[in-house]
Amino acid sequence: MQIHNQAAPGKLEEVRRFINTWSIPNQTRIETDLLPPLVSDPIAWEREVSVCPLQSGDSLETLLALRTDLRRTCAGHSEDRDALNPWFEQTPLIALVRSTDGGTATQLKPSQNTYVAYILAIVANAINCAQWSRLKTCGDCQWAFYDHTRSASKRWCGMSKGGPQGRACGTIAKVRAFREREVRKVR
Numbered sequence: 594m595q596i597h598n599q600a601a602p603g604k605l606e607e608v609r610r611f612i613n614t615w616s617i618p619n620q621t622r623i624e625t626d627l628l629p630p631l632v633s634d635p636i637a638w639e640r641e642v643s644v645c646p647l648q649s650g651d652s653l654e655t656l657l658a659l660r661t662d663l664r665r666t667c668a669g670h671s672e673d674r675d676a677l678n679p680w681f682e683q684t685p686l687i688a689l690v691r692s693t694d695g696g697t698a699t700q701l702k703p704s705q706n707t708y709v710a711y712i713l714a715i716v717a718n719a720i721n722c723a724q725w726s727r728l729k730t731c732g733d734c735q736w737a738f739y740d741h742t743r744s745a746s747k748r749w750c751g752m753s754k755g756g757p758q759g760r761a762c763g764t765i766a767k768v769r770a771f772r773e774r775e776v777r778k779v780r
């Protein structure tokens with residue numbers, strides 16, 4: 594973990610952990626994919642990623658493709674907003690009606706016994722309660738974080754290092770933009 598207070602609420606945190614199985618660690622700055630070893634280690638999977646175990650339908654190939662599309666939607670590009678639609682077409686969800694303080698709401702449940710269906714149900718519920726747009730990938734290091742700010746305008750995983758492994762991506766990006774402006778002035 595890089596910076597504190599990045600965890601997503603409830604089960605959405607399991608999606609964030611899944612997305613962060615691919616990362617660029619600060620120590621090495623080399624793209625690292627932990628998904629292949631985690632897929633073959635059920636104990637590490639449960640500890641590091643999700644309480645939902647992988648099923649026979651959850652091939653590594655499928656999980657890699659799902660993670661790529663989840664990352665695309667978290668990056669905030671408008672052209673990628675519907676990147677998950679093919680997944681929802683392949684994996685229908687069941688809607689259950691439940692009572693709330695103000696009346697009723699629907700909650701989506703997986704219709705198949707797979708990890709992929711489990712994740713898609715979490716994502717669909719997060720979309721419905723406006724939490725999904727707060728799960729973002731850092732514009733610099735690509736780390737996935739949950740934006741807890743009131744304005745939901747956070748673009749980087751952190752503005753300060755926050756610890757020995759933290760990365761001040763926001764500050765780094767601002768310094769870089771400042772330098773680029775200075776270079777342009779000189780030209």
Ligand SMILES: [Zn+2]
Binds near residue numbers: 732734735736749760
């Ligand atoms: Zn970052």
